[in-house]
Amino acid sequence: MTDRSERRAEPLSREQIVATAIAILDEGGADALTFRTLAARLATGSGAIYWHVADKQTLLTAATDQLVAQAIAHVNGGASPNEAIRVLALGVFDAIDAHPWVGVQLANDPWQPAVLRILEAVGAQVTALGVPKQARFNAATALLRFILGLAGQYAVGSSRFGGEMDRTTLLTEVAARWVQLDPVEHPFVRQVAAELSGHDDRQQFLAGVDLILAGIERSRRPTRDTSR
């Protein structure tokens, strides 16, 4: 335009932009982050952001990677591999629980750095478990897919209901919808609805991890398979 104010006191930086993006996402969910709200919060124009960040996808990927990295940084305890995997999985779980938009992001781009980070950590523990080399990839990706499946599960809690209700009321509402389903077409879901409202997501998640761990252990010491 006509006159232009002087250059900003504190210059923009990629770190600052990512941090502000995380703050907006935490406050308002996945939909709250736009380049305009971001620019407003940073007291700049949307164009300036593009000098530091290629596009929105890159920004989301960077934000996700940062939180996941924090979440799984403290895993290398001296515990057993099984226990390390539980700690690792719960770390990701808690990160998604605290920042539901991370779940959306993890589910939507399976080869982003954050996912690689999780796969790497899982793979290390699977290796430590003594799983033979050819089976490691399958075992690690099975665990990874289970964790990312959770990510999708949580995606809705924030995006669909806008973070306005907490997890318990959400589950109760879903359970209420499930009981009203057709008993002929959905007997199992109906039956299981009762457990839904009172259950603990964290515990259920851990049970799933243990199920896979049991499967890994069992496949390492094969017994006769009576089911085939």
Next chain:
Amino acid sequence: MTDRSERRAEPLSREQIVATAIAILDEGGADALTFRTLAARLATGSGAIYWHVADKQTLLTAATDQLVAQAIAHVNGGASPNEAIRVLALGVFDAIDAHPWVGVQLANDPWQPAVLRILEAVGAQVTALGVPKQARFNAATALLRFILGLAGQYAVGSSRFGGEMDRTTLLTEVAARWVQLDPVEHPFVRQVAAELSGHDDRQQFLAGVDLILAGIERSRRPTRDTSR
């Protein structure tokens, strides 16, 4: 505007709209479907579609539900529960393989009818497996989450690369990127990259399912857990 042509020969219907949406999605991927392209293909205006379909999310949910229903309709064979679960899982796998946008959709909304359908079918087989009542929910959702994790995995193959390359070249490209990673930070992923390009997604998926099935079976006949 001034003059208005007569009413259309064949009236619109929800079924027709969903079918056309599926066709567009199959041809151009998730991004190809807009209410404008849809209206153009139906030879109408975007506004008319809203009389039959509430919004885009509803349309996507309906399209996904239809394909998933087809995919798992023929499962109730007389085979063993384990085998039925494999057939079921592979049915979903193949549906996502044939229509990658279904993967995106399944991953993004965990409580849509299509997901309920899968959970119901899985739950029925888990019940038939003889899993005790309290453990059924965990077992079924573990399988479900694994399948939905796959859904996310496939989401990118279509959305990021626009369906321009097939799965093999995509995997080769990912593998090539993985080998160039920092050996200190990503030893496992680097080591595993070699298996990635030559591997069979379907087989790996089935191996994961078997891993969980083994875990379910093992937890039904508990042995001493040496890992805790």
Next chain:
DNA sequence: ACCTTTATGGAACAGCGTTCCATTCCGGCG
């Protein structure tokens, strides 16, 4: 002193989902 590079921020653009509304037709009622 100059000119290139880095950096900024606001305007502009194309496209999206959705809403609005004038219009058309059909079925039932007086």
Next chain:
DNA sequence: CGCCGGAATGGAACGCTGTTCCATAAAGGT
């Protein structure tokens, strides 16, 4: 038979998005 309310249509318009463009400004090298 005439009419009229509501089902259905389709195109314009709205507000918003991610992204691009560009005039500007300071910093840095020579």
